[in-house]
Amino acid sequence: MxxxxxxxxxxxxxxxxxxxxxxxxxxxxxxxxxxxxxxxxxxxxxxxxxxxxxxxxxxxxxxxxxxxxxxxxxxxxxxxxxxxxxxxxxxxxxxxxxxxxxxxxxxxxxxxxxxxxxxxxxxxxxxxxxxxxxxxxxxxxxxxxxxxxxxxxxxxxxxxxxxxxxxxxxxxxxxxxKGAVRWKIHAGGRACHSSTPHLGDNAIYRMARVLEALAEFACSLAGAPADEMLGAPSLSVGRITGGQSVNIVPDDCSIEIDRRLIPGETVEGAIDQVRQFLKQRLSPGDFDKIRFGEPWVRMPxxxxxxxxxxxxxxxxxxxxxxxxxxxxxxxxxxxxxxxxxxxxxxxxxxxxxxxxxxxxxxxxxxxxxxxxxxxxxxxxxxxxxx
Ligand SMILES: [Zn+2]
CATH class of the missing domain: 3.40.630.10 (Zn peptidases)
Incomplete structure (x- = not known):
């Protein structure tokens, strides 16, 4: 044995x-x-x-x-x-x-x-x-x-x-x-010398507006219909990267999102929900300059x-x-x-x-x-x- x-x-x-x-x-x-x-x-x-x-x-x-x-x-x-x-x-x-x-x-x-x-x-x-x-x-x-x-x-x-x-x-x-889906959102911009920021388009500022909207969305999820055993779904932003140097207006910024799913939710549905929310909350100019990456974790x-x-x-x-x-x-x-x-x-x-x-x-x-x-x-x- x-x-x-x-x-x-x-x-x-x-x-x-x-x-x-x-x-x-x-x-x-x-x-x-x-x-x-x-x-x-x-x-x-x-x-x-x-x-x-x-x-x-x-x-x-x-x-x-x-x-x-x-x-x-x-x-x-x-x-x-x-x-x-x-x-x-x-x-x-x-x-x-x-x-x-x-x-x-x-x-x-x-x-x-x-x-x-x-x-x-x-x-x-x-x-x-x-x-x-x-x-x-x-x-x-x-x-x-x-x-x-x-x-x-x-x-x-x-x-x-x-x-x-x-x-x-x-x-x-x-x-x-619970399941999980993790993906990045990238915000774009236009780089220029930091002494003339009005000539550029700051991607970090744009991401700040995205983050503000996401924080609001995460709060609303906490009050969403919960699973009897597992509670409510959730969203958390765990990582942010962007910019090249302090004297350059940044032309990119990205965040990593962790969204926990409850039974009945799908990976695609959860990502789309975030996309729709941002579309409503952001100006068209901001929304057009963000991009959703392919999720690298998609666990039902x-x-x-x-x-x-x-x-x-x-x-x-x-x-x-x-x-x-x-x-x-x-x-x-x-x-x-x-x-x-x-x-x-x-x-x-x-x-x-x-x-x-x-x-x-x-x-x-x-x-x-x-x-x-x-x-x-x-x-x-x-x-x-x-
Ligand atoms: Zn294990």
Whole structure:
């Protein structure tokens, strides 16, 4: 049987940092080293698998467990990438177990999920339980930035009837989360010497007017119809750049916008709403000189429609020791379940660890949760048809 803790330690020691749009540092960035490791583990199990390139050096790895008799397939999804490590105060790739906590980048988000799902998968392969369902185990790439791995998986004809996505949910069942769209707005102008500003057209001043309108729009969103689990949608401007030098009237300025979506909203709809609002609020001269960039994050919100029969199975199968029954709820952060559910697959998010420790400077997970999660995934899938 695979020891999920030992596996997690190995995974932490193999860097698979998501470059998040920054220049690639070959030693630590991209998922291919972890994919190589997982591929050799999967090959050792002797199951059918596929390694599919999503981006250069970034492959989804898919492996299939065929149950003795089942016509139903559950997708297990866990991402291979981690967030960057620059701000960490512990060695990111040296797993350390102390007082029941396992430290290292990815220990919580979400190499713990990779390890516990893989341990359950390997046990199914070894034991072939009579009442088990089929399982497609998917290790995806680029969850932390643009969800390209899960989007590629969502576009495949995978034949699954339910998806379980690993994220640190403290073993609760998450059926709903916000989505996000991020894009730039550029304001143009005309440059000239700063001693004769009347001859130019200041792009930073123009952007100031855009920002004033956006602040008003963000306020109005807070009062927009809210989702019962997730609250209201939101908009935030997080970055601004512009101008070349203090003695030049600037001819360009750009901002980066983060818009959080609630179920029912679409990426295109949210961007168009901003465009229409600015069109109303700005003068035609200003509106004509702004330009919307292509969004680089377009993650749909999650609201999974889960049938009653699945609920009973999930709550019973994923119940823990001492009678812990997973609670059903929503979370503010996005997951791979967004793109998968948008493509029509009912999805829940369930995994070991607490999101409070994800992405932190001393990321850790309570080690006992990793083996507990492996047991729960196994029991759910082993008893699927019981
Ligand atoms: Zn994650």
């Amino acid at each position: 695979i020891d999920a803790i030992a596996l997690l330690k190995e995974l932490i020691s193999i860097p698979s940092v998501n470059p998040m749009g920054q220049p690639v540092i070959p030693e630590i960035h991209l998922e291919h080293r972890v994919t190589d490791f997982l591929e050799s583990e999967v090959r050792d199990l002797g199951v059918e698998y596929r390694r599919i390139e999503v981006l250069p050096g970034r492959d989804n790895l898919l492996a299939w467990y065929r149950a003795p008799q089942s016509d139903f397939t559950v997708l297990l999804d866990a991402h291979q990438d981690t967030v960057p490590v620059e701000t960490m105060v512990i060695p990111p790739f040296e797993p350390r177990l102390a007082e029941g906590k396992l430290y290292g980048r990815g220990s919580c988000d979400v190499k713990s999920g990779v390890a516990s799902m893989f341990a359950a998968f390997a046990r199914l392969v070894a034991e072939k339980p009579k009442h088990s369902c089929n399982v497609l185990m998917a290790f995806t790439v680029d969850e932390e930035y643009t969800h390209r791995g899960s989007s590629a998986l969502a576009g495949m004809d995978h034949g699954c009837g339910l998806g379980i996505v690993a994220e640190p949910t403290r073993m609760n069942l998450i059926v709903s989360h 919100a999650l609201r999974s429609e889960i049938s009653r029969s699945f609920w009973d199975k999930l709550q019973k199968g994923l119940a823990g020791p001492e009678g812990h029954v997973p609670e059903i709820g929503g979370v503010p952060y996005g997951t791979d379940a967004g793109p998968l559910a948008q493509a029509g697959l009912p999805c829940v998010v369930f995994g070991p660890g607490d999101i409070a420790q994800a992405h932190t400077e001393d990321e850790w997970i309570e080690a006992v949760q990793v083996t507990d999660a492996a047991d729960r995934y196994f029991r759910l899938l082993a008893d699927w048809h019981r």
